[in-house]
Amino acid sequence: MRPRASGGSRDVARLLADFGHDLPRHPAPQARHREPNLHHHAPMRGQLRRGGGWSAASAQVSTWRMTSDQAPVLWPLIATPGLPPTGAQLGIDQLSGGSFYADPLGWVLADEVPVTNPNVFSFGKPGRGKSATTKAFILRMLDFGYRVLILGDPKDEYENLCRALGVEPFAIGHGLPARINPLDFGPLGHGWADLDPAEAQRRSAVVFGRWLTLIRGLVGSQRIGDQRVPFGPTDETVIKTALGHLTGYTTGATRLVEPTIPALWRQLDEPAAELIGECRYRDRRDFYDSTRLLRDALGQLVSGALAGLFDGPTTINVDWHAPIQSLSLSRLEPLGDEAVGIALTCLNSWGRAMREMAELGDVRIVVRDEAWKQLRLGPEAVKSFDADLRLSRRDGDIQWAIAHKPSDLLSVGDQGSQAVSIAKDLLHLADIKVLHGQDPGVAAELETLLGLGPIAQGLITGWAMQGRGRALWCVGEQTYKVQTVLHPLEHHLTYTNTALEKAR
Ligand SMILES: Nc1ncnc2c1ncn2[C@@H]1O[C@H](COP(=O)(O)OP(=O)(O)OP(=O)(O)O)[C@@H](O)[C@H]1O
Ligand SMILES: [Mg+2]
Known part of the structure; x- marks a missing residue:
């Protein structure tokens, strides 16, 4: 039944209400x-009403003062x-999301960057991209007028890069014409006859000092059983005096003769009476007895595995104006790591x-x-490396050294020994460290x-470890999480897995 909408009688709603149902x-x-509407169209100059116009106003900057x-x-x-x-735009700084630029010399000159030398140590497990990052860095720095010297390329992996830049690298190995004399005078020997005595003395101090560092490194890299051959102050005097005689410097010659390692060895093996006297040995017998170890260690270099490579006058003519120069050493690889290490010591000095x-x-x-x-050749080799690195502050070169892990430098001696402290000092000589991926076992030595700290570790x-070319860059006290980005052309130039691929 439909309720009646109106009228005097009750409708259904009222009826039900009377019975208690609403x-x-x-x-x-x-x-x-x-x-x-939250969004109004506003013309360029604001609303056309009183107080609705716009004018440019800079935001208020709040100023805070506190310590860093x-x-x-x-x-x-x-x-x-x-x-x-x-400097070189290398890749992405993952923390800021921006580009990462590497400019070691620029950092030394910039007051806000806490770096006092431009040396770089790059560490990382094999295959993590140490060499590729190095190659990308040098390629990009060429545009800023830098030139590059690869002081020993044990795997010949810089050859592609050199050829891409139009330079033929020098190959060193038995049967090849290239010889390097680590006792080269270098440019300091030019025009010796015309030098005034003070300048001649200054230059001779530099040259003799370099030679001594090299001989110390070479002799000290030889072994007697587990021990390295010691090189003490008496040995130093003998070598210095012998070199003085050999070159003619002691006798005041105007044209100096360039020494070689075999010539130095012969000088000690058949010592002149003046040499014996000047070094204050009683007689020839006394000289022989006291210098036996030194002579035998030098003799090893003359007749050992590297004979014929670093024991004659330098035969290569290096164009120092070329963008890059490199000395390929892969032919020495079969001689073992130690021989390659000695070759690197000779090249470094040269x-x-x-x-x-x-x-x-x-x-x-x-x-x-x-x-x-x-660096594994003992404390004397580390000292010779150290001497090279120290020079960079003077002449503005960027020394870029690559090793596997920081403790490579510690294998030169027992824990706590003088050798270890030299190695630690060497680490401090490089204010910039590029730390590529490492196994967890290496974390402790990073500390x-x-x-x-634990975050960096x-x-x-x-x-x-999760990507190639990833590294933590320590620039002084600051750290940057950087992914090196390679150009497709650089991929080809940095590719080092060819041998592995062939073996597969
Ligand atoms: N940033 C990168 N992007 C892409 N590929 C890379 C990058 N860095 C390195 N690679 C590739 O990884 C391979 C190994 O790199 P690299 O030879 O530089 O390693 P390494 O750390 O120098 O190894 P080793 O200690 O054996 O010399 C190369 O083929 C290289 O092209
Ligand atoms: Mg490498």
Whole structure:
């Protein structure tokens, strides 16, 4: 039955209400309500009404003053201060998301970057991209006028790069014409006859000092059983005096004779009476007895595995104006790591000689790939390496050394020995360290030798192991998480897996 809508009689609703049941009422329709429009079209100069116009006004900048160790508490999510965008654009700084630029000399000159020398040590497990990052760096620095010297390329892996730049690398090995005399005078020997006595004395101090460092490194790399051959002050005097006689410097000759290692050895093997007297030995017998170890160690270099490579006058004519020069050493690989290490020591000394009179503005990146082979030759070899690195502050070269792990430098001696402290000092000589991926077993030494905390260790043993070319760059006290990005052309130039691929 339909309720009656109106009239005097009761409708169904009222009827039911009288019996205690209220029918639900149909809700009254709500008045339609429009949401306020939040977005108004505004003309360029604002609304056309009083107070609605716009004019440019800079935002208020709030100023805060605090120390640098308080600031990270208030702004914890801000990454390390960025480096200036100068030098080689290498890849991505993962913490800021921006580009990462490497400019070691620029960093030394910039007050805000806590770096005092441009030397770089690059560490990483084999195959992590140490050499590729080095190659990308040198390629990109060429545009800024740098030249490159690869002081020993044990795997010939820089050859492609050299050829791409139009330079033929020098190959060193038995049966090849290239010889390097590590006792080269270098440019300091030019025009000796015309030098005034003071300048001659200054130059001779530099040259003799370099030769002595080399002989110390070479003799000290020889072994007697487990021990390295010692090189003490008496040996030093004998070598210095012998070199003085050999070159003619002692007798005041105007034209000096360039020494070689075999000539030096012969000088000691058949000593002149003056040499015996000057070194204060009683007689020839006494000289022979006291210098036996020294003579035999030098003799090893003359007749040992490297005979014929570093024992004659230099035969290569290096064009120092070319963008890159490299000395390929892969032919020495079958002779073992120690022989390659000795070859690197000889090359380092020769390379140092070549840089002793660098022209102003002739800045060079000197790359020592596989430096660990030299650093494992004992404390004297480390000292010789150390001497080369120290020079860089003077002549502005960037020394770039590559090893596997920081403790490579410690294998030169027992824990706590003098050798170990020399090696640690050497680490401090490079203010820039590029730390590629490492196994977790190496994490502890990252802390003890480099002072890296757990976050940095985690990045090196975790994140950096998950991709090639990833590295933690320690620039002074600051660290940057960097992925090196290679250009497709660079992929080809840096590819080092050819041998592995062929073996598969
Ligand atoms: N950033 C990168 N992007 C892509 N590929 C890379 C990168 N870095 C390196 N590679 C590739 O990884 C391979 C190994 O690199 P590289 O030879 O530089 O390693 P390494 O650390 O020098 O090894 P080793 O200690 O054996 O000399 C190369 O074929 C190279 O092309
Ligand atoms: Mg390499």
